[in-house]
Amino acid sequence: MKQSLRCLSLAPSRSTSPTNGFTAASAEPSHPYAGLTQSSPVGILLRLGLILTTLLILGVFLVLPLVVVFAEAFRQGWHVYCAAISNPEALAAVRLSLSVTALCVAINTAFGLSAAWCLSKYRFFGRNALISLIDLPLSISPVVVGLLLILVYGQHGWLGAILERWGVRVIFAFPGIVLATAFVTLPLVVREVKTLMETEGSEEEEAARLLGANGWQIFYHVTLPKIRWALLYGVILCTARSLGEFGAVSVVSGHIRGFTVTLPLYVELLYNEYQFSAAFAVASLLTGVGLVTLVVKTVWQHRINRKLNRGQDCLFEEASFPCASK
Secondary structure (H helix, E strand, O other): OOOHHHHHHHOOOOOOOOOOOOHHHHOOOOOOOOOOOOOOOHHHHHHHHHHHHHHHHHHHHHHHHHHHHHHOOOOOHHHHHHHHHHHHHHHHHHHHHHHHHHHHHHHOOOOHHHHHHHHHHOOOOOHHHHHHHHHHHHHHHHHHHHHHHHHHHHOOOOHHHHHHHHHOOOOOOOOHHHHHHHHHHHHHHHHHHHHHHHOOOOOHHHHHHOOOOHHHHHHHHHHHHHHHHHHHHHHHHHHHHHHHHHHHHHHOOOOOOOOOOOOOHHHHHHHHHHOEEEEHHHHHHHHHHHHHHHHHHHHHHHHHHHHHHHHHHHHHHHHHHHHHHH
């Protein structure tokens, strides 16, 4: 630190020049919004207008619907609410949603770690095309994803007929729901882990390799501790997205009650049957999970940002003040 400060003291100063009598900073052009300070009347009005507009939009489009969901769920009393969420069909939908989510999170975590390692540690032909291909599920409508899966794995699809001969049914069954959900949530873990891996660099892995560590030891003892926050953040996003997936699952599930109906599909069925209290009761479960996920996500994002900022500060110090690293 003392060396860094000594290097910093050698940097050019912005103090007043003895010859011309004005500072170097005063020669810089003024900011176009320099007059809109926080203490000026125009700045205060602008700030209040932006804050009120933001709060109004959030209140109308976000807070009010959340309040309505819980208000409608408990409008007829606690007993009706408990009866709705303890219904056998509701419990079957909960079990199916949790099973699908667990499998999708496991699949996307394994794929995300492998793809992030490959894309961040190596440079090869077609790397950019592979990155774009991984991000493809984010730009395709979930309904289109479901239709594509039917064309491939349906009874008369390219692979569906072959799988049917072996007694494997994909569409309108559990495997189809897992495929649809895993496809939609595919990029979530990769994007978070890859970004942090590229920021951290590979110097520590190379040092561990020189010390004789094998690939598994390098990953478990060096890489995994560095990316754990990004990995957990990606897993949280994947979990929330898997629980709430509707479009692709609606196409491939067949809406078979008790077998292929997830929680979002069950809410739709109840609403279409005019069972509004039960529909909002089940919807409140998904809403509660979403709110908890949002809180956890915010905490992890804060930790990731703090770690990234700390790493960027270290890189800036090494690049700006070489004598500090000696």
